[in-house]
Amino acid sequence: MEKIRKFIDKPIIKVLSGMRRAGKSTILLLIKDEVLNHVPDKNKIYLNFESIEFFTVNKAEALIEYLKPLIKDLTGKIYFFFDEIQFVENWEQVINGLRVDLDCDIYLTGSNSGLLSGDLASLLAGRYVEFEIQPFSFGEFIRCFDGKAVSREDLFSAFVKTGGMPFLKYFNLEEGPSFKYLNDVYNTVLVKDVLQYNSIRDVDIFNRILDYAMENIGHTFSANSIKNYFKNENRNVSADTVLNYLEYCSKAFIIKTVPRYDTAGKKVLKIDEKYYLTDHGFRQARGFSNTKDIERVLENIVYIELRSRGYEVTIGKVKDKEIDFIAKSENDVSYYQVAYNIGNESTREREFGVYKSIKDNFPKYVLSLDSMDFSQDGIIHKNLIDFLLEYGE
Known part of the structure; x- marks a missing residue:
């Protein structure tokens, strides 16, 4: 507003x-x-x-x-x-x-x-x-339940499963009605804003392509990889069809296409993009477990949060390594690694180590659900829930 x-x-x-x-x-x-x-x-x-x-x-x-x-x-x-x-x-x-x-x-x-x-x-x-207009961020979601005797951690667990569609407030954190509602919205969006709008006839193939993208949020994949996936199931689908269907979903605001940025060559790469969901609750409602795939869902949440804060977001390519997100806004640049837990030393080495090749002085963050602060060498570690709730304070 x-x-x-x-x-x-x-x-x-x-x-x-x-x-x-x-x-x-x-x-x-x-x-x-x-x-x-x-x-x-x-x-x-x-x-x-x-x-x-x-x-x-x-x-x-x-x-x-x-x-x-x-x-x-x-x-x-x-x-x-x-x-x-x-x-x-x-x-x-x-x-x-x-x-x-x-x-x-x-x-x-x-x-x-x-x-x-x-x-x-x-x-x-x-x-x-x-x-x-985005669905509710976690900061907005948590304000829906002011006065309820529920910890912020339990509210975050609910948010991980159901996402932030505003009408969920009326179901009082009950999973059954929430997922029924999400399924109905998902089907309405598909029918009115994708299938009818684009005159798609092969609904089964379309649903399978979108389900593949939903299951693999945060994974790098190409149209050819989906084409080969269908080929193994004896279904012939062209790479162009895959790209067109994903583009239709992007235009209906169901998914977001995130390009890769080569930090050495300073250019955006149009190959092996990643896809995230505008609202990750649809994934759980479609039968994929957000808690089982918690790392990728946390990435999805952070990506949408950064977009909601007005950043242009890309994936960072650093030689043979990858930075989860580079967030840019005018002259402001920041880097983000997202993990579920970094209590293990080898995990910390992986998450912090990717920044060794980045020589600029812009802020570099590692976000996880750990309560202990693991900041090191000028790289800031933040509790992910704290990060989600800090905006606008």
């Missing part, structure tokens, strides 16, 4: 993007009803295109006809709030027309990043700003 406030009443379109059910509509209504509470209600026009009321307002012409009587006699600035705008065909032309013809401030939400490509980019280049 603090980031968005800086753009309110500025002549630039505000686009709230992100996975379905991550909280975009709630933030849109907060802007409408609380931040802009001084504006007369008639000057605030809110349309939710998931509502039955707007099922027939699904083309640009229909949207224009719907809006005409609402804006005809209005004086003063008009505020438009369009929720899930991607359901309207050629919507970008309407938005551009409103921007040109009226004294207005426009807010949009959408659940597919294809929203910001093609015609929109051409029509509105330089005239919009995007905010990706």
